[in-house]
Amino acid sequence: MEEIQNTNPAEIVASIDHLLARILSLLPLKSLLRFKSVSKDWLSLLTNPLFCNLHYPNPNPAVGLFLPSADDHQLFDYVPFSAKESTSPPFRKPEFIDDISGVRILQSCNGLLLCCSVDRYYVYNPTTNSCSELPKPDERTGILNGISLGFDPVKSRHYDVVCVWSLQVDCSDNSQFLIGIYSSETRSWRLCGDPFAAMVNFDKGVYWNGAIHWLGIGEGESLYFNIDNQVLDKMPMLPLRYHRNSRSDYFFGQSCGHLHFIETPCSTIQFDVYEMKRDYSEWFVKYQVNLTPVVAANREMIWGHINPMGWYNLVFSVFTVVCGEHEEDSFLVLQSPKKII
Structure with a gap:
């Protein structure tokens, strides 16, 4: 007991991993990035998947968008989903690739980014600023038709x-x-x-x-x-009203443990958000969307004239579906001319 009484309270807390993890889990991401340089013990704690689960009780939350910059194809802009979140991105230009042709982000998967530059592929973690180049597979296998990242922390x-x-x-x-x-x-x-x-x-x-x-x-x-x-x-087959060959305008992606599909023909202002059951038994309608108030406030989404039945042609695409911790926290991100909604 004498040793504990003579010890600084902060040192006591720092020596108890589960208590330290609980305190650090309350801090914003920007602070955690800085604290990784405090010590090797803190770095190990903050990069542990168990801590990630503690910091984000909602599995694999989406916090923002990386978008190719309109000014420079080698730069990326960042759009946070929360007004409380910093608009400063983890990176604007991936420094791990020295290539004049730049880098493309092919896929985001639970905090990791699958990137490519010409014929080289990388997995990049913007939180830790670490990158791994994938070894090239045997080219005699065939022609590469698709590449996808799978990661569940x-x-x-x-x-x-x-x-x-x-x-x-x-x-x-x-x-x-x-x-x-x-x-x-x-x-x-x-x-x-x-x-x-x-x-x-x-x-x-x-x-x-x-x-x-x-x-x-x-x-x-x-x-x-x-x-x-x-x-x-x-x-399972998608229960769509439209012919399957009309899938030129659609969204297909996952958010926080949910798989979604949306078909958005340019002539409709209402559409359904389908979700897959985890046992793969069927697709079901999770949300019904009506964009009337959105289009009324963003007239640039209208292309051509308006007929008596409503908006004739709309110019937009579904960028992503974001599931919140509660139903009322879920939202759509739309891309329209010169604007993210």
């Missing part, structure tokens, strides 16, 4: 990158594909399963529920690939 600090190769040059209905996985734990590629036929947009994979998901093209089946089990399976 609740399950593991390691990530996986799923590649889909086309085994033939043409894109006919009988095209054969092969899946490969890169693991950050083993730092190696491995091929999974046998070649398969598909009519799928492998260029836009979405990670959710431990799997990468792809939408079918035309009459093709939508597929998902479970990374842990290495099983490829079909997704």
Whole structure:
């Protein structure tokens, strides 16, 4: 007891990991980034997946958008979702790549970014400002048709990158594909399963529920690939009012553990937000959206004339769906001419 009485109270708190973690979890992200340089112990604590879960009780929350700068293709602008959050981005120009052609962000997955520059691919963590270049897979495998990132900090600090190769040059209905996985734990590629036929947009994979998901093209089946089990399976059909070939304007993505699909034909001001059940039994209507007040306040969204039935043609796209901790906290992010709404 004598030793404790002669010890500074701050030192006592700092020596109790779970108490220190609880206190640090109340601080904003910007402060946590600075505190990582206090000591090796604090760095280890703040990068621990268990601390991430404590700091964000809502799994994998979306906090803002990275957007290519209109002034310089090598720079990125940042739009925070909360007015309390700093508008200063973790980075404006990724310094980990020395390439005059710049870098593109292909995918964001629970805090990690999958980036590319020419024919090189990187996984970048803007929170820790760390980057890993992926080793090139064997080019004899085939033509790269799609690459997707899978990362869940609740399950593991390691990530996986799923590649889909086309085994033939043409894109006919009988095209054969092969899946490969890169693991950050083993730092190696491995091929999974046998070649398969598909009519799928492998260029836009979405990670959710431990799997990468792809939408079918035309009459093709939508597929998902479970990374842990290495099983490829079909997704339920989308109950859409429009023909499947009209999928030129749609949103497909996940937010805080929910997978969503939105079809937005340019002639409609009302649409449904579909959500997939976690057991893959069906899609269901999660939200019904009416943009009438939004369009009334943003007339630049109207293209052409207005007919007696309402707005004739609208110029907008759904950028993302953001699920809040409560239903009333959820919102849509729309992109219209010269504006993010």
